[in-house]
Amino acid sequence: MSSEKQTNPEIRMETLGLTVTYNKTVQGVKGVSMPMYNNKVTAFIGPSGCGKTTFLRSLNRMHDLLPEAEVEGKALLDGEDIYDPRIDPVVIRRKIGMVFQKPTPFPTRSIYDNVAAGLQLVGIKKKDVLDGVVERALRDAALWDEVKDRLRSPGGSLSGGQQQRLSIARALAVEPEVILMDEPTSSLDPMSTTKIEELIQELKKQVTIVIVTHNMQQAQRVSDYTAFFYVGELVEFSPTSVLFNNPTEERTKEYLQGAFS
């Protein structure tokens, strides 16, 4: 790995010995150290319950909201620890957006106001500014053509796949540096899944993407780097082609054999 590091792109995020403990007993993830490279897609794979979601949520301090969860170790964004007590988690979450497993539009808000929500929060009210951002975010999320004539209808009126792209547009509108996605296509049909996978390829030109997936093919299709988790531990982290074709670790090999047989 050390020889590879020279040619590796710039590191955007990096965790150092990150451990998340639930209820002071269950370790969701144990001592994970890994980088997430700038303008690359990093995929997390592994069996269910192995800590992928737990680790992902530690990257934008979502665990702050759970009284039962405790985080140790460091998570650096551009070299700065997001768990530093001087850092405001609200600011961190604006820089590191998140897309959830289930689409989560705000059902009473219009499509427009869903996308504008993040900007309205910080007090941006100018219509022309909002109009511009909403259109760009919807275009970036490959949703603009489908909704441009009904921006005022409620976000809940869209199909599942559209709702998920709306959630992505909403995350993009605040111009985050990193976007975390937790199995974003697991509740979607194949067509919508393809759309979102293509979208991820486009988006990585602007942002750093981290995606949890239970689908090996998807990890291979969309990601540049893959991390394999097993029972709360990071077993292997490599460029995607290396991890799938030539894994170093025995446990990775076994898991991949199981998954593909």
Added chain:
Amino acid sequence: MADIPVTLSRAQQITPARYRAPGDLVFKIIILVLSSVVIALAFAMAIILWYEARPTFQAFGFLSFLTETTWDPVAAVHGTWPFIMGTLITSFGALLLSLLPALGVAIFVSEYAPKWVANIINYTVDLLAAIPSVVVGLWGVFIFAPFMRDTFYMPIYLWAVENAPWLEPILGAPSSYNLATATIILALMIVPYTVALSRDAIRLVPREQKEAAWALGATRWEVMRVAVLPYARSGIVAGVLLSLARALGETMAVAMLIGNRNRMPFSLFGPAATMPSVIINEFREAVETLHYTSLMAVGFYLFILTIGINLIASYVQRKLTQQRKSP
């Protein structure tokens, strides 16, 4: 070979479904009869009220009885307008007074307070709802009403007489029992309901909705504003309507504290009356036919009013559950 009969007999020990059907049928019939009785009772009540009130409607007219402002049993003139006004003023006044504090408490216990603090508050609020109305009234009569009159109403009134004479007819000379005190006590009595119902509505907001707002970099209050309150809105509205229905029908404490004056105009610090309070105060002396039938008529209108509000509330609540299932 020997195994087969054993398995068969085991299967036979379980009574087949068609032999169990009669039990099902009996149960169905009992349920049907019981629920029909309940529904029939409600209808019977409305019909009897209306039937007993007929002489009043015949004498004054269905609508004129509603809008007539005189209620004078001695002169045999009866109109419900003062009581309708009294009921609406106290109920909506109480709703306005209780809404923000109740909503504040509901938000605090469901989103802000540590668990043990929330538990204490929830328990206290439930306890408050369990105090019998007459006990609240008793406390109001002997402690709260005199305190309010001496500490607030009197000074305010005296100040107004000197500095803002135009306020005088609105305020009125403070009497021991009055509209303001009854309204405040009523507000106190519906707070537990508004708290409990809006708290439930807020708790039903899915965690994903809140997390979506957090993930956009919302602060605690912004999460409330963007994700929680809009989602819980219709539940809160339904809760408020149910609290309103309670306020409209609340009898004992209000009757004890409102001063019972049947004549308009009412003033804030002066006595007034509500639909329930006039019924409870006069049913014993209603020996004249028209007096008796007019009380029935007041009861009939009150019945319709509270049923109406309850129906609207359940309609809103049903809308809410449909809306929640769709996304």
